[in-house]
Amino acid sequence: MKKQNKGRTTRDGIRIHDQAEFAGMHAAGRLAAQILDEIAPHVVPGQTTGALDKMIEDKVNAAGAKSATIGYKGYQHASCISVNHVVCHGIPGDKKIKDGDILNIDVTVIVDGWFGDTSRMYVAGKLSRKAERLLQVTHDSLMLGIEAARPGNTFGDIGHAIQSYVESQKMSVVRDFCGHGLGEVFHAPPNVLHYGRPGTGPKLEEGMFFTIEPMVNLGRPETKVLADEWTAVTRDKSLSAQFEHSIGVTAGAPEIFTLSPSGKFHPTYG
Numbered sequence: 001m002k003k004q005n006k007g008r009t010t011r012d013g014i015r016i017h018d019q020a021e022f023a024g025m026h027a028a029g030r031l032a033a034q035i036l037d038e039i040a041p042h043v044v045p046g047q048t049t050g051a052l053d054k055m056i057e058d059k060v061n062a063a064g065a066k067s068a069t070i071g072y073k074g075y076q077h078a079s080c081i082s083v084n085h086v087v088c089h090g091i092p093g094d095k096k097i098k099d100g101d102i103l104n105i106d107v108t109v110i111v112d113g114w115f116g117d118t119s120r121m122y123v124a125g126k127l128s129r130k131a132e133r134l135l136q137v138t139h140d141s142l143m144l145g146i147e148a149a150r151p152g153n154t155f156g157d158i159g160h161a162i163q164s165y166v167e168s169q170k171m172s173v174v175r176d177f178c179g180h181g182l183g184e185v186f187h188a189p190p191n192v193l194h195y196g197r198p199g200t201g202p203k204l205e206e207g208m209f210f211t212i213e214p215m216v217n218l219g220r221p222e223t224k225v226l227a228d229e230w231t232a233v234t235r236d237k238s239l240s241a242q243f244e245h246s247i248g249v250t251a252g253a254p255e256i257f258t259l260s261p262s263g264k265f266h267p268t269y270g
Helices: 019-042 049-062 129-147 155-168
Strands: 080-083 086-088 102-111 114-123 179-181 188-192 209-212 215-217 223-225 232-234 240-242 245-248
Touching: 019 049, 019 102, 019 114, 019 245, 049 080, 049 102, 086 102, 086 215, 086 240, 102 129, 102 240, 114 129, 114 240, 114 245, 129 155, 129 209, 129 215, 129 240, 129 245, 155 188, 188 209
Parallel strands: none
Antiparallel strands: 080 086, 080 102, 086 232, 102 114, 179 188, 179 209, 209 245, 215 240, 223 232
16 A cells, blocks of 8 residues: 655645655666666667667566556656757657667656656767757756755745856757656655745745756757657757656755766766
């Protein structure tokens, strides 16, 4: 029988979790991050995104976990793989990765009822200078957003930390997609915007779980969703990048549930 949650919910509908529930999120987040570590050597020119997705599905199953995305609103893959100007929700398929391509791979697993959600960037072959800078700015914006996730701050403070840094680097933050609450559900309040004004939005409290997942474009922020009703691309065809962690708010620094076990979260590791 599924255990009954006895935690409370804020007036904004955001659930507050206890310490035991942090442990559940660490287990789920660790598996998702480990799978993304293990897929890294296979992101090479000539590989297909469909083959990468099959490897991911096999790893989820081998761990005795479940994919949160297979069957979600009709989606049939264990990952989203977004290449170059695809902002998010890229559908794996027969497309071959080319030298110099950048990819975001997004995986969500369910471990003992807890959802571990993370994504990171990969590079196939030689990384161009402009793509390298985009990846670094996107990664650093995520870490600035996480640093702002402390009790007493607001969700507007998180968005402002991300937006102000990205725009200072002459890039743009996508506004059409955002982070989200999670835990024993895939998506829950709050919506975590990656732009905003300081001091606005709900206040952060210890025990909140959510993702921060900024999408950053080299060009303008506008996106469009293709006819498959999933794939979102930049309207101006500029390169886009995204990094995502799931975190829990504590009295001090936030706990990151999806840290890479091998230190491979940034693609230029090693």
